[in-house]
Amino acid sequence: MTQTETDQQPPATVRSRVRIPLTFPDGFRVEAEVFTFHGLTDGAEHLALALGDTDGAGIPLVRLHSECLTGDVFGSDRCDCGPQLRESVERIAEAGGYLVYLRQEGRGIGLYNKLDAYALQDTGLDTYQANTALGLPEDGRDYTAAAQMLAGLGATTVALLSNNPDKAEQLARLGIEVAERVPTGVHVSASNVRYLRAKVEHTGHSIPLARLVG
Template sequence: MHATPAGATVRSRVRIPLRFADGYAVTAEAVTFHGLADGAEHVALVLGDPTGSDTPLVRLHSECLTGDVFGSARCDCGPQLREAVQRIDAAGGILLYLRQEGRGIGLYNKLDAYALQDTGLDTYEANTALGLPEDARDYTAAAQMLTALGVRKLDLLSNNPDKARQLDDLGILVRTTVPTGVFATGSSVRYLQAKAQHTGHTIELACVAG
């Protein structure tokens, strides 16, 4: 186990209303930070009452402009974000919105990978064809954010085993992993299957076969 890098502190806290396309609305406390290891402007959204338990529900959600903002059906990011906000608000916890577009390769590279996917490659093969990592995400800053918020133990809302592994290595205890829903469309089935097959995401493929 590695020690969490020191130095991250809370910069500001502000309450902001959130509203989704289906009408669901909630208020979150947005928290920003000084001293994050990668220098990116990640933000924590504190939802519900995380003080009600010593093990809050937490999601590490990587930014996805196409899915989160524009509603692209090529991935499940937008529906996962919507689900996570409601579930975390009900349970009390934190959503870390991490500036890691395209699994860490950036927006332009992600769109280049989309073009290759249109020729038949899956999402991971497309990254590799571009000379990029299948998944370039590092969760050091996420561990720093959690530590600055006083969270050293959590329940992780995720289908991605790498998130739990990295947090454990960084000194954040993941008590249990709580799977997200499966949000399949005709455009995203291959994407979901690739996540399950390449990186061991806990996605029930029978749910996305139809």
């Protein structure tokens, strides 16, 4: 494909790199090499964390993880973001690859809007209906910057750790070959089962929810 056909943008360039030891609440520890970048099309402060042996990994395992303050930091049970982040770091560290941490709170609608959407969900709307009721996109995320970061790191062919088919489709259009899409585990709770069911039924996420909760 040509650049026009794939929507491919120039690779980002590495701005800085620093090693950071990570410790999770359950005691799991790993060292990450954290990259910042110049040249990202959206101008946001996205990060890439190299985990494990990226040089010897062959095809790196990659997770595109959208920032979720409530789930990643405060441990909210309304979504599965925090558990997915924890799982992804360990699995990528074992396989060798990158966690791409994207500043896309609330599927790109921002923190305050996400909390407004939560209030609407409490009235019976699902996560997508709540966004559209606010006049916002169901999912406003664009993965152009993620593709630029991966290209800048030389990871132009990846195994994608994701249940979301849109991530793989966008990366392919942006010039990143997805050799395999690897599902995450299912992190279900009483508080997030409606949220997970909406992702399965509305956007085709590969979560075997029916087998687990009926």
